[in-house]
Amino acid sequence: MNILSISNLIKTYPNGVKAIHNISLEIGNGMFGLLGPNGAGKSSLMKTIAGLQKADDGEILFNGEDVLKNPLSIKRHLGFLPQDFGVYPKVSARDLLNHLAILKGITSKNERKVQINELLNRVNLYNQRNREVHTFSGGMKQRFGVAQALLGNPKIIIVDEPTAGLDPEERNRLNLLLSEISINRIVILSTHLVEDVKNLCAQMAIIKNGMLLCMGAPSELMRGI
Ligand code: ADP
Ligand code: ADP
Numbered sequence: 001m002n003i004l005s006i007s008n009l010i011k012t013y014p015n016g017v018k019a020i021h022n023i024s025l026e027i028g029n030g031m032f033g034l035l036g037p038n039g040a041g042k043s044s045l046m047k048t049i050a051g052l053q054k055a056d057d058g059e060i061l062f063n064g065e066d067v068l069k070n071p072l073s074i075k076r077h078l079g080f081l082p083q084d085f086g087v088y089p090k091v092s093a094r095d096l097l098n099h100l101a102i103l104k105g106i107t108s109k110n111e112r113k114v115q116i117n118e119l120l121n122r123v124n125l126y127n128q129r130n131r132e133v134h135t136f137s138g139g140m141k142q143r144f145g146v147a148q149a150l151l152g153n154p155k156i157i158i159v160d161e162p163t164a165g166l167d168p169e170e171r172n173r174l175n176l177l178l179s180e181i182s183i184n185r186i187v188i189l190s191t192h193l194v195e196d197v198k199n200l201c202a203q204m205a206i207i208k209n210g211m212l213l214c215m216g217a218p219s220e221l222m223r224g225i
Contacts, residue, residue, distance in 0.1 A: 002155045009058035019044035021210035031182040033197030033204035034190045041210040042190045046158050079149035079157040094129040104152045119147040139170025156186045
């Protein structure tokens with residue numbers, strides 16, 4: 001079991017915006033929904049958890065290690081599925097995963113090959129391995145993103161609005177995949193879509209204006225919504 005424990009976290013940007021206002025959360029394996037409107041502080045919280053920016057106060061422990069004091073301790077264990085990758089280089093899906101695996105520090109060529117084939121099968125893109133990713137449909141790109149996030153078998157995966165712009169079938173497929181990969185790791189789903197959190201997450205938090213409004217099981221928090 002992995003445990004991410006956040007205590008009394010505070011982050012104020014130099015312009016005076018209080019993006020995170022005394023947030024405490026405890027997150028275990030499974031899919032955790034972070035729900036809030038635009039500007040709520042979701043990205044700020046994700047970036048701080050990922051060790052990409054400093055907090056002003058508070059503590060983040062991942063399996064007992066202090067993330068704020070030693071950001072590398074979490075970077076090793078973290079995968080990220082962004083909303084949009086921007087521009088893809090003109091290489092095949094398999095070659096792109098290989099480059100990303102090298103950047104992740106997977107030095108053994110054979111280990112990369114085994115892992116990449118396994119991941120391409122897992123996200124159902126093995127037959128598309130020689131295609132360039134920019135030619136993929138939106139759903140295929142997101143599934144490729146899941147494969148990329150899983151490189152190195154991270155213990156935490158952060159997912160930012162993954163189903164934006166997908167049709168219902170692609171959305172279901174991606175959601176199923178995210179559920180599968182959350183069985184033995186923490187997956188944090190940052191979204192403003194109540195429905196995805198309701199359907200996918202065992203635990204959730206609602207944040208607004210940098211503050212934690214509530215935390216618990218979606219069935220308890222969203223009765224009647
Ligand atoms: P969300 O991801 O929920 O949309 P953000 O964490 O991006 O929310 O933003 C929370 C608040 O912090 C917003 O008011 C936003 O304008 C502000 N903010 C975000 N990033 C910065 C930054 N780098 N500098 C100053 N203000 C920021
Ligand atoms: P999904 O798995 O997301 O449903 P598919 O693998 O069925 O997507 O393919 C999506 C699109 O890519 C379809 O229009 C399909 O015809 C096209 N396609 C599939 N395989 C190839 C290929 N090897 N080369 C070029 N286009 C392909």
